[in-house]
Amino acid sequence: MLPWWDQPANPMSMHAEGRAAAAALDRARGQVAEACGFSREEVFFTSGATEANNWLLSKGKWAVTAVEHPSVLGRGAIRLPVDENGVAQPSMAPELEGFDGVSVMLANNETGVIQPVAEWSEWCRRKKLRFHVDASQGPGRIATKISADYLTLSAHKAGGPTGVGALLARRGIWPEALLVGGPQERNRRAGTHALPAIVGFGAVMEARGEGSPVARDALEARLLALGGKVAGGGASRLPNTCCVGFGGIDAQDLVVALDLEGIAVSAGSACASGSPEPSHVLKAMGFRGSAVRFSLGPENTVAEMVEVARVVERVVGRLR
Ligand code: PLP
Numbered sequence: 021m022l023p024w025w026d027q028p029a030n031p032m033s034m035h036a037e038g039r040a041a042a043a044a045l046d047r048a049r050g051q052v053a054e055a056c057g058f059s060r061e062e063v064f065f066t067s068g069a070t071e072a073n074n075w076l077l078s079k080g081k082w083a084v085t086a087v088e089h090p091s092v093l094g095r096g097a098i099r100l101p102v103d104e105n106g107v108a109q110p111s112m113a114p115e116l117e118g119f120d121g122v123s124v125m126l127a128n129n130e131t132g133v134i135q136p137v138a139e140w141s142e143w144c145r146r147k148k149l150r151f152h153v154d155a156s157q158g159p160g161r162i163a164t165k166i167s168a169d170y171l172t173l174s175a176h177k178a179g180g181p182t183g184v185g186a187l188l189a190r191r192g193i194w195p196e197a198l199l200v201g202g203p204q205e206r207n208r209r210a211g212t213h214a215l216p217a218i219v220g221f222g223a224v225m226e227a228r229g230e231g232s233p234v235a236r237d238a239l240e241a242r243l244l245a246l247g248g249k250v251a252g253g254g255a256s257r258l259p260n261t262c263c264v265g266f267g268g269i270d271a272q273d274l275v276v277a278l279d280l281e282g283i284a285v286s287a288g289s290a291c292a293s294g295s296p297e298p299s300h301v302l303k304a305m306g307f308r309g310s311a312v313r314f315s316l317g318p319e320n321t322v323a324e325m326v327e328v329a330r331v332v333e334r335v336v337g338r339l340r
Contacts, residue, residue, distance in 0.1 A: 021181065021223075024216040031213055032202065041215055048222025052173065055225040056155070057165035058188045064195075064205045065186050065218055069156040069174035072187035073123075075198045075209075076152055076170055080120035083113070085135070086304035092123050092154055093300070100124075105255035106133040106305040110143035121150030126166065127157040129177075130288055130301045130313055132261025133252035134162065141167040150193070156185070160228035160318065161258045169193055173225075175217065179317070180224035184217035231318060233259035238322045239314060240264070242329035246336055251307050260316040269339045271310030277335045278312075283328055285312045 029041035049060045066072045070091040077084075077095030084096030085108040093099070097119070102108045108124060116122065122144050127134045137153050144151035152170040159178035164171075171188040175181055189195060194208065201210030240250060240262045248264040265271070271287035278285050287310060288299035302311060314328070 021216040021220040024219055029215070031215065032204065044219050045213055045215060048218045051222035051226040052186055053188070055159065055164055056171055056173070056188055057167075058171065059191070061206065062188050062190055063186050064189060064209055065184065065213065065221075066198075066209060067183055067214075068185040069154065069172045069177070071198075072172040072174075072185055073154055075187055076172070076189075076195055077123060079196065080150075081118065082121050082123050082152070083116050083119050084123040085125065087128050087131075087133075087301045088123065088125055089129060089154060089156070092125070096123065099304075102304050104306055106131050106252045106301065107255050108135055108140075110136075110139055113143075116147065116149060119149060121152060121169075123152040123154065125157070126153050126155040126164070127162065127258045128252070128301060129157050130299055131252040131263045131305075132157070132258035134256045134258065137166055137168065157258060159225055161231040161260055163230060173221075175221035175224060178224045178228055181217045181220040184214055184221045186221070228318075231259040235320050235322050235325050236260055236262055236314075236316050239316075239325035239329055242326070243332060246329075246333055249307075249309075249311075251302060251305065251311050260318075262314045262316075263311050264314070265307065265309045265311035266336050266340075267309060269336060271312045273339055274312050274335065277339060278331065281331045281335065283331060285314050287312050 029037040031042040031045040049063045053060045053063050073091040081097045082095060083098045083100055084092050085102060086099040087102050087106055100108050101112050106128060124135050124137055124140045126137055141151050150169045153166050153168040154172040155164055156172060156174040156177045158164040169190050174185040197208045199210045204210050236259055243264050248266050251263040275285055275287050
């Protein structure tokens with residue numbers, strides 16, 4: 021990213037600097053496309069996943085699962101139910117007569133629960149419905165080559181910069197223009213490209229493979245031994261996420277107590293933390309009580325998780 025801050029060039033310019041910027045933009049577009057099994061001209065850069073989700077879902081009638089991120093949930097005409105593990109199964113869906121499409125996230129941002137998107141893709145194909153996947157939580161953790169008409173990505177969820185993401189749309193079913201102005205993004209999303217951020221997004225999509233659950237599992241085993249209940253514990257989950265509740269202990273109290281110990285956890289999603297409302301995700305899966313989410317980075321070690329579990333034991337004992 022650094023060279024593009026030092027030399028702020030516009031990829032739409034004809035001069036040599038502009039052409040170099042255009043080449044960097046094209047490379048990033050290719051890196052994003054390749055990581056997800058789309059082609060370059062199917063990548064539309066946005067300011068993030070919130071924008072991509074709103075862009076696509078603001079047109080047409082969409083069914084969305086009850087555990088989606090609010091940027092999807094707020095655009096859905098109906099909420100598809102999930103089971104006690106937070107998994108939305110096509111067999112649980114009603115007839116979607118008169119609908120244009122279905123939106124199912126790849127993995128949940130609070131629980132890490134992975135949805136059966138391959139089955140949904142096939143189900144939507146049979147029902148002649150468009151299929152969108154909010155894959156924001158996938159890169160760097162699980163495979164992101166997904167059979168879908170549309171895909172949403174967010175760079176910062178994969179360890180890239182904030183303020184950049186993408187809507188991927190198969191050729192022939194591109195969305196109408198979101199912003200009019202310049203010809204950027206095939207006349208659909210005008211405005212000068214945020215090149216340093218886009219270059220970082222491309223790099224992180226290429227560099228990151230899939231994650232390992234070893235450190236998370238070491239933490240989770242210890243939290244279970246302390247009487248913790250893992251939300252979505254019976255489902256396939258992202259390798260880095262553990263959403264756990266301790267009966268009788270309020271999640272907000274635990275967040276504050278752990279913060280004082282230098283351990284940063286969230287109650288629910290980061291966007292909704294601070295709100296006293298219970299998480300819509302936990303509510304939809306019938307999870308009793310509140311829960312905190314431990315999100316590990318690829319650099320976290322088993323030794324660190326053993327230490328974290330020791331601190332949690334002390335704090336939970338005190339709160340109890
Ligand atoms: N969708 C999911 C599943 C997320 O986890 C997030 C994260 O905040 C978003 C959408 C919104 O992403 P962004 O911050 O890029 O707008």
